[in-house]
Amino acid sequence: MAPLHxxxxxxxxxxxxxxxxxxxxxxxxxxxGTVVTIAxxxxxxxxxxxxxxxxxxxxxxxxxxxxxxxxxYHTLFTSPQWGDAIWLSVxxxxxxxxxSTLxxxxxxFAINRSRLPLRHALQAAGVxxxxxxxxxxxxxxxxxxxxxxxxxxYLGLVIANTVLAFPMILVVTTAxxxxxxxxxxxxxxxxxxxxxxxxxxxxxxxxxxxxxxGAVLAFITSFDEAVFINFLGGPGQVTLPKAVFxxxxxxxxxxxxAIATLLMLFTSVLMLIALRLRRxxx
Amino acid sequence: MTDxxxxxxxxxxKAFGATNALERVTLQVHRGEFLTLLGxxxxxxxxxxxxxxxFESPTAGRILxxxxxxxxxxxxxxxxxxxxxxxxxxxxxxxxxxIAYGLKLRRWPRAEQRERVGEMLDLVRxxxxxxxxxxxxxxxxxxxxxxxxxxxxxxxxILMDEPLGALDRALRIExxxxxxxxxxxxxxxxxxxxxxxxxxxxxxxxxxxxxxxxLQCVDTPEELYYRPASSFVxxxxxxxxxLPVTLVERLGPDSARVRYGQDELSCRVAGEIAGPVQLxxxxxxxxxxxxxxCLVVRGTVAETLLFxxxxxxxxxxxxxxxxxxxIAAHAAADLAVGQPVELxxxxxxxxxxxxxxxxxxxTAGDADAPLQPDALAVGP
Numbered sequence: 001m002a003p004l005h006x007x008x009x010x011x012x013x014x015x016x017x018x019x020x021x022x023x024x025x026x027x028x029x030x031x032x033g034t035v036v037t038i039a040x041x042x043x044x045x046x047x048x049x050x051x052x053x054x055x056x057x058x059x060x061x062x063x064x065x066x067x068x069x070x071x072x073y074h075t076l077f078t079s080p081q082w083g084d085a086i087w088l089s090v091x092x093x094x095x096x097x098x099x100s101t102l103x104x105x106x107x108x109f110a111i112n113r114s115r116l117p118l119r120h121a122l123q124a125a126g127v128x129x130x131x132x133x134x135x136x137x138x139x140x141x142x143x144x145x146x147x148x149x150x151x152x153x154y155l156g157l158v159i160a161n162t163v164l165a166f167p168m169i170l171v172v173t174t175a176x177x178x179x180x181x182x183x184x185x186x187x188x189x190x191x192x193x194x195x196x197x198x199x200x201x202x203x204x205x206x207x208x209x210x211x212x213x214g215a216v217l218a219f220i221t222s223f224d225e226a227v228f229i230n231f232l233g234g235p236g237q238v239t240l241p242k243a244v245f246x247x248x249x250x251x252x253x254x255x256x257x258a259i260a261t262l263l264m265l266f267t268s269v270l271m272l273i274a275l276r277l278r279r280x281x282x
Numbered sequence: 283m284t285d286x287x288x289x290x291x292x293x294x295x296k297a298f299g300a301t302n303a304l305e306r307v308t309l310q311v312h313r314g315e316f317l318t319l320l321g322x323x324x325x326x327x328x329x330x331x332x333x334x335x336x337f338e339s340p341t342a343g344r345i346l347x348x349x350x351x352x353x354x355x356x357x358x359x360x361x362x363x364x365x366x367x368x369x370x371x372x373x374x375x376x377x378x379x380x381i382a383y384g385l386k387l388r389r390w391p392r393a394e395q396r397e398r399v400g401e402m403l404d405l406v407r408x409x410x411x412x413x414x415x416x417x418x419x420x421x422x423x424x425x426x427x428x429x430x431x432x433x434x435x436x437x438x439x440i441l442m443d444e445p446l447g448a449l450d451r452a453l454r455i456e457x458x459x460x461x462x463x464x465x466x467x468x469x470x471x472x473x474x475x476x477x478x479x480x481x482x483x484x485x486x487x488x489x490x491x492x493x494x495x496x497l498q499c500v501d502t503p504e505e506l507y508y509r510p511a512s513s514f515v516x517x518x519x520x521x522x523x524x525l526p527v528t529l530v531e532r533l534g535p536d537s538a539r540v541r542y543g544q545d546e547l548s549c550r551v552a553g554e555i556a557g558p559v560q561l562x563x564x565x566x567x568x569x570x571x572x573x574x575x576c577l578v579v580r581g582t583v584a585e586t587l588l589f590x591x592x593x594x595x596x597x598x599x600x601x602x603x604x605x606x607x608x609i610a611a612h613a614a615a616d617l618a619v620g621q622p623v624e625l626x627x628x629x630x631x632x633x634x635x636x637x638x639x640x641x642x643x644x645t646a647g648d649a650d651a652p653l654q655p656d657a658l659a660v661g662p
Contacts, residue, residue: 181368183370186337186370187371187428188383190362190432191384191431191432192384193358205374206373206374
């Protein structure tokens with residue numbers, strides 16, 4: 001047994017260490033909280049400012065606005081220029097998403113349910129457009145489109161947007177596919193289903209939420225696309241992002257704050273739908 | 283069980299790349315028989331099952347079901363029902379729809395489908411669960427639905443791949459009873475894969491023991507347990523100890539005299555004897571009390587473990603390595619680690635076996651089936 005004063009020293013030492021740990025825990029909590037708050041503010045303030053500015057009734061940008069109202073929204077919905085741009089964006093995004101789905105879903109089956117040589121390289125190649133810098137990609141595509149006479153055509157824009165949208169569906173669907181055991185298909189086939197029937201009735205059916213989630217993300221990607229259109233689009237082809245760019249190039253039109261607000265709302269709703277779909281798929 | 287042959291596996295081999303997963307397996311299963319493929323992992327038992335059901339195709343040989351060559355058929359055309367270890371129920375379908383899946387494909391009229399689903403649910407004791415989804419069921423219930431799904435369209439053969447592997451101990455025993463009862467009631471032909479010899483003992487009419495892609499032997503549980511044909515069967519199936527002995531003389535087709543250390547004794551012979559031999563002694567055959575002409579095993583206690591009514595006593599025996607005995611707990615209470623001890627084995631409980639591990643090791647590999655079954659693969 002240790003002498004009493006030794007034991008006291010040991011106890012005091014332990015108490016000191018416990019206090020230090022306590023203090024450092026509190027500092028970490030406080031510091032962590034501060035960082036999170038700053039990060040959240042940095043992310044949200046610009047968005048909040050845009051939303052606030054969209055309710056300015058001024059004809060020009062003023063901060064803070066001199067008067068409040070729905071003038072920007074009114075302009076947006078009454079001038080044909082913006083409506084046409086939105087319509088073109090939709091007209092490009094919808095077929096691009098459909099095409100992407102038609103290519104990506106069979107590709108997911110080929111990559112995950114076949115013995116094709118180099119199928120994993122195929123998967124990597126499929127997501128290239130997510131990795132290559134967009135402007136570099138666009139320049140290369142410009143070269144190709146010139147030769148194929150696709151430059152400044154509607155078909156060309158649909159193809160370019162398909163290339164961009166495709167990886168979204170590929171990635172989301174592949175992730176879902178990896179959670180579907182092969183045994184389900186084997187069980188279906190033993191029970192009397194052909195391979196096609198097992199795929200369509202079981203695997204594809206289980207992939208539908210993921211495919212829809214991927215399609216929503218693909219739509220957003222195409223709808224927001226602002227680089228390809230500048231390289232590959234012609235004079236008459238103004239999508240919504242291009243219209244926004246053009247409007248800021250020659251003097252600032254406060255209408256874009258209304259557009260931005262609506263876009264944010266629209267995208268958030270779509271993202272929520274995508275998230276919900278992926279959850280139901282699991 | 284009848285004499286009619288339901289499943290006839292003829293000289294079937296399977297190679298995955300350069301490794302032979304299965305080598306010239308020949309095996310017959312009778313109608314109404316419960317046959318278990320038993321073996322350690324990598325022995326080829328699952329590969330063989332997957333070839334019967336059609337997920338893999340044999341590299342050589344033929345498989346006949348009800349006299350029909352099914353080797354090249356798609357799983358859909360084979361009239362087999364399959365139960366998987368992980369249940370493999372369709373998560374987006376109710377219990378009733380899962381069970382009716384094979385009936386729908388066979389275009390049964392709706393009313394008959396409903397009636398059959400009801401019968402199947404009665405059979406697996408899940409009345410009232412029609413509208414549930416698989417995720418709302420326990421593991422044992424899911425496996426019972428899987429069993430009902432496989433049985434519903436009355437296939438010629440039921441194949442089960444470690445169906446109890448994902449269940450806990452209590453549920454396993456309950457499911458064993460369900461499977462046994464269903465096999466008896468329906469007189470179904472069952473091929474069952476497991477690596478658990480207790481399960482094989484409890485369920486099977488016959489057991490096929492596999493090792494390194496080869497069929498070691500096929501026999502009833504009693505024969506395999508009490509009269510093993512080789513050292514591998516003795517140690518793997520009955521967890522027998524293998525003692526080094528030399529053959530003195532054969533006394534007839536099923537007995538022989540052997541020498542163990544300085545002692546000579548008579549023992550039984552079950553299989554072919556060729557080359558080096560060993561004496562198989564089951565763990566419960568080692569006793570504290572001597573009997574006439576008994577085998578004496580001398581060693582020191584290395585470890586003892588209480589199992590309840592019995593105590594496992596592990597001995598270090600010179601020349602034989604570790605010998606494991608299961609002795610009534612009260613008779614082994616005095617045994618302490620490090621203590622020298624003599625245990626006695628009645629001669630009629632010893633079996634002379636060929637030491638199959640003394641020769642060259644098997645060439646067949648530990649090849650596991652590839653992730654991509656033949657049945658699902660596209661392309662070459």
